[in-house]
Amino acid sequence: MTYGGLLGGIGLFLLGMGLMTDGLKLAAGRTLSRILASSTKTRLRGLVAGALITAMVQSSSAVTVAAIGFVNAGLLTLGQSLWVLFGSNVGTTMTGWLVALVGLKFKIDVLALPLIGIGMALRLSGENSRRGALGLALAGFGVLFLGIDMLRESFTGFASGFSLNEFDGMTGILMMVLSGILMTVLMQSSSASLTIALTAAQGGLITIESAAGMVIGANVGTTVTALIAAIGATPNAKRAASAHVLFNVLTGAVALLLLPWLIELIGVLRELLELDAAPAATLALFHTVFNLLGVALMWPLAGHLTRFLERRFRTAEEDEARPRYLDANVAEVSALALNALKREVQRMGGIALRMMREALDGTAADKLARDQQIVASLNLAIADFIARLNRTGMPPDSAQRLPGILRIARYYETLAELALEAAAATRETATPAPAEAGKFTAQAEALLDAADPEMKPNDISHVEAGLQSLEDHYQSLKSRLLEMGAQGDLPVAEMDARLRAASATHRALQQAVKAMRLLDGETSVTSTKKPSTAEAQPQP
Numbered sequence: 001m002t003y004g005g006l007l008g009g010i011g012l013f014l015l016g017m018g019l020m021t022d023g024l025k026l027a028a029g030r031t032l033s034r035i036l037a038s039s040t041k042t043r044l045r046g047l048v049a050g051a052l053i054t055a056m057v058q059s060s061s062a063v064t065v066a067a068i069g070f071v072n073a074g075l076l077t078l079g080q081s082l083w084v085l086f087g088s089n090v091g092t093t094m095t096g097w098l099v100a101l102v103g104l105k106f107k108i109d110v111l112a113l114p115l116i117g118i119g120m121a122l123r124l125s126g127e128n129s130r131r132g133a134l135g136l137a138l139a140g141f142g143v144l145f146l147g148i149d150m151l152r153e154s155f156t157g158f159a160s161g162f163s164l165n166e167f168d169g170m171t172g173i174l175m176m177v178l179s180g181i182l183m184t185v186l187m188q189s190s191s192a193s194l195t196i197a198l199t200a201a202q203g204g205l206i207t208i209e210s211a212a213g214m215v216i217g218a219n220v221g222t223t224v225t226a227l228i229a230a231i232g233a234t235p236n237a238k239r240a241a242s243a244h245v246l247f248n249v250l251t252g253a254v255a256l257l258l259l260p261w262l263i264e265l266i267g268v269l270r271e272l273l274e275l276d277a278a279p280a281a282t283l284a285l286f287h288t289v290f291n292l293l294g295v296a297l298m299w300p301l302a303g304h305l306t307r308f309l310e311r312r313f314r315t316a317e318e319d320e321a322r323p324r325y326l327d328a329n330v331a332e333v334s335a336l337a338l339n340a341l342k343r344e345v346q347r348m349g350g351i352a353l354r355m356m357r358e359a360l361d362g363t364a365a366d367k368l369a370r371d372q373q374i375v376a377s378l379n380l381a382i383a384d385f386i387a388r389l390n391r392t393g394m395p396p397d398s399a400q401r402l403p404g405i406l407r408i409a410r411y412y413e414t415l416a417e418l419a420l421e422a423a424a425a426t427r428e429t430a431t432p433a434p435a436e437a438g439k440f441t442a443q444a445e446a447l448l449d450a451a452d453p454e455m456k457p458n459d460i461s462h463v464e465a466g467l468q469s470l471e472d473h474y475q476s477l478k479s480r481l482l483e484m485g486a487q488g489d490l491p492v493a494e495m496d497a498r499l500r501a502a503s504a505t506h507r508a509l510q511q512a513v514k515a516m517r518l519l520d521g522e523t524s525v526t527s528t529k530k531p532s533t534a535e536a537q538p539q540p
Helices: 002-038 043-057 060-072 078-091 094-103 108-125 130-161 170-187 190-202 208-221 223-229 235-257 259-272 279-298 302-310 316-321 334-361 365-392 402-426 435-450 460-487 492-528
Strands: none
Touching (some): 002 190, 043 060, 043 078, 060 078, 078 279, 078 302, 094 190, 170 190, 170 208, 170 235, 190 208, 190 279, 208 235, 208 259, 208 279, 223 235, 259 279, 316 365, 334 435, 334 492
């Protein structure tokens, strides 16, 4: 019967925890999202938000998955999510206090059965309302307490038959750590593992030190949820999940190394706080203290951890979106800074023109969208670098060139946006294109090669001639499409889509040529300007 009671107690606890968590998430789902989105501007606010939400919904896994989801959607930065995740570890200690101060202190049926009855009455009277969700949570509380009571009675029965004290010592503690990890992974609930540790210690089955090892293992085991949530997610979400794992593993390792001293400290704190000397209260305090210790350890390391993680899980798109030539060192020398700016703008232009080629070739929309984000990121980095140069001060002749470089970058950003427009319009077409469309596309591709700043530079007059030829082909294609539409040879919707695609391509190439004109002027200035003695010679 003891084994049946143990299994039943675990089952009731998990059922109650699931019902309670589901009810609280339904009742406070919008609040959870709102707090996560608005209360993470500083590390302290993020920490408090993570702790409060976890205490409120009684599920660190729910908060962890929500935080990683917000990072995945771009609503939270990596730095913001770290403190929400760290706070969730502090918030989950509320379960230990709930078990120690309520679940093991009162006659359970006096508390649990009314909660189940009231909760289900609320649930049945408002199934799809917040009242029904709160009723589900209350019923879950009641079932959870019944599970705790059954576990308490089962472990008391176990303790009368045998003890695990022969496994004391570091080997025994390590075994309990592994037990805590395994139970948490299997049950997908660190709260269940924590409750088993508290009730087992309260029943005299294991020592405080062994139960503390199980609590540490439960903390480490809960990271599996974060790892599962990060599968297939964005690089930032994978970094957030990795931070959660590193926090729990580091905190657990330090707690194990300091375990004898932590137990002594807990004894002192328990007396100062005038808490019950029962093992469960001692373990709940231990759980809280070692998670707070983890926060204290991570407080000075968070910046280093963020930078370390940002170098991991990088995608090709992220690498391409990072400036290659702009950094704080070149900003100190105006000649070097201008040369670096020009090279970065040329690289950005090459990516924008690549997008136009992809649009003409029918490349998948998601690839074009990623390239457009790369161009937008580079344009922002270039604008920020120029703003930094203006703040540091530059020679007047160098400063006069900055607006022109910024204008070139803007031309390329517009080109990238027009490439998206052209591709979207082309995807709306289904019938074969007229011969004029093929000639227009061939000329556009030739002009893209001539105006590409990363290829061998062409004479600007050659580029201007190519633009004029494109203009002639565009007008010819436009006339032919309108004629086919008027005669009924082409559906009006198809005619409109082809006109929009041709117009976007035409305007994109105009942007490329405008950028080429300014780049040609930049090259002339660079080649004729003599560097001052205060400036380094620009790189070729």
